Amino acid sequence: MPWEELVSTALVGADRRAVPPESLLERAAEQVVRMRAGRRPGRGRPPAPAAAETMPLVPGAAADRLARMLAGEQGRLLTEWLETAAARRVRVPAEMIPGLLDLGARDRSIRACLGAVTGVRGRWLAGLNPAWAYLLAEPAHVPPDEVWELGTSGDRRAFLAALRRRDPAAARELLDRGWSAETPEDRAVFVTILADGLGMADEPFLEAALDDRRREVRQAAADILTRLPRSRLALRMTARARRLVTGNGSRLRAEPPPHCDDAMERDGVRARPPAGMETRGWWLQQVVAHTPLSFWPDHLGMPPDEIAAARIGDWQREVRMGWTRAAILQRDATWARALFEAEPLTDLLAVLPPEERSRRAAELVAGHPVDGQMVMMLGGVPRPWGQRLARAVLNKIVETTRTQPWNAGELIRLAGERFDPAMHEYAGEVPELAATLRFRFEMLKELE
């Protein structure tokens, strides 16, 4: 009796087919052992071999620590490990790549680092698993010349960025030649790459990009053009802003545009407001945000600090938000300083030079109790925090631990991630903080 027939008989019952169950079991035993023993190898489909690695492996101690972190120890510091390894141009052991790529599938913020530290093998694996395909859009290190024609989109982005740093005109011309054949996603990223080494020579190309089919591309081009006060977009925006915000002595007046026409939309003004925002106010905010900041002092007859502090009546919130956004887009420290005095928004700190950023944050910390707003403000200050800010935060932690220990936890965790780890010797009063800083101190030493 063939195996299939034994199985079907067992299913319906041997009694029904008048087969003695014992003899069926006996034959089945014989066949099952014969099948197990006689199984021949099948045909395998081995994947094509991965190319050789070009970067060195991380030191063993660093790899061991990474394994512990992936298992949960000080998991919040994983990003710093990855960033440091990426900057040092080392790669992780192959067996750790799948776990890291799973993390990257959930957490976009680490993808750029993963592109660097997972090396050739990471890309090879990403080609086998659709859940990891995102990695192919991240730049690896040192793309060779032929990458522009043949590479993955991540490699091509890295190549263009490197060329842009070397020779801004060559990068723009290379982009211009094949522009219509690029995917919309690539076009949007390529435009942002032009922000590096930006000059009026790029203006015609970017102005043309305002007619792109994809909104992300148009938006990116408009954002960058605001940094060129003599660009056609900047002049058009200035003309709109001139009518909308006017000065009368020390008082300012704002009037939102009555409608959002095609020309405004082409210049990057989005017609539909985000939820909860008044439509015309939204248009006003975007016009102000895309107007060169250098226009305002002459137009309003005051310096930036007075403008930032001036009262504007009904549309004050929208206009201030517009200036804030403009200060960030145009990376204008003078305006950021003036606006921060009026209202300490975290985003503005990013525009200030590191030393000043640290000082201003320190002043805020010293003068305020610990609350959600302070933690959020500090969250916007990237590591490593300078001596001054670190000392202010440490004092605040010690003070809060004594009076309101339940409020200190988040600040301690943030401090652990952002302090210069060499400060671990001075943090003895806060054991949890000292432990995290010591962990980072050793972690960074291992990666040297």
Add this chain to the structure above:
Amino acid sequence: MRRWGQAATRNAGDAEAGGARAGAGAGIGAGGRVAARRTQAEQRESRVAVGLSELERWLADQIGQGIAQARQSAPAEWDDLARRLVDAQAPGAAGTVTRLTRVLGAEDWPGLLLGEYALLRLLAVAHRRAAALPEPLRQTVRARVGYPVTRESVLATPAVRDHWDVVGCRDEEQDRLVARRVWLAGRTTGRLAMVLSFSPVGQPLESFPPPGATIDADLAFYPGASPLRALLAERRGLVDAGPPPGTKVSQVPALIAEVLAADPWSDSWPLVLDGAVACLDGLADDEGNALPLHPSAGVPWRLLAVSGGRPVTVAAEWTPRGLLPLTVWNEDGGAVRL
């Protein structure tokens, strides 16, 4: 060579379920103890015989009526049956019955279940006719049924000294115990071994060199027709030896046929494969011969990552349903647990 261990260390709890705890009561003389032990052994033999003949009848009933409803009704019956087999002092057979639930999730469960039932009956029949079996096979049958074997009797047999590569290690929780299996492969003898140790959940297991290590040690094997389980009789030291030598993918079927010819109930055997390329669903050699992985293994991403489409040395546990990868050696000769 480094010294790292003590000679003849004892494993923590050697949890043979229902193990030999035949201690003698106080006040009975030596002769009385021997007699008492013999009576106890005879009692056990007859209890087991009764339990297994009941198992035979139960299996015949199942096949007679048909197993189409097994997915719904069988698990409860298996629980009951396993309990009765434990009462009959046949814990090995009981364990096999308990593990039957594993096949129900598979698409081809009717065939798998028939195979398991058939092998269980084969075991019961073999036990019934044990007297007619060659001694090693008789020992295999007794071990599978669940007769205890004392450590002393195992350690009393001649030990096998070799440089043993630790090729795999797996911990599994069962009944509030963690069972640790360490698989070893002998460099000179070519023998394979599995050392089993237990510890209560939450307590550390006895330390053992990790996969990738090579130890100079004497192993004492449990009796059987295809001996695999062993005790570490003497640890002599660690050896620096590099990745273990392996067999080719194409040689595996013959090897497994030999194991099954000696012990048809064998459902686990360690393999060290040399020149194997990891695929999404198996291990292949350079001629395209491939051994499938066990369905529960999923896509072996870590193994794939280390192999990178190139031949590597891999240790895996053979099971009738496919391989379970244990360890892979990377291009620098380092062992990676899977």
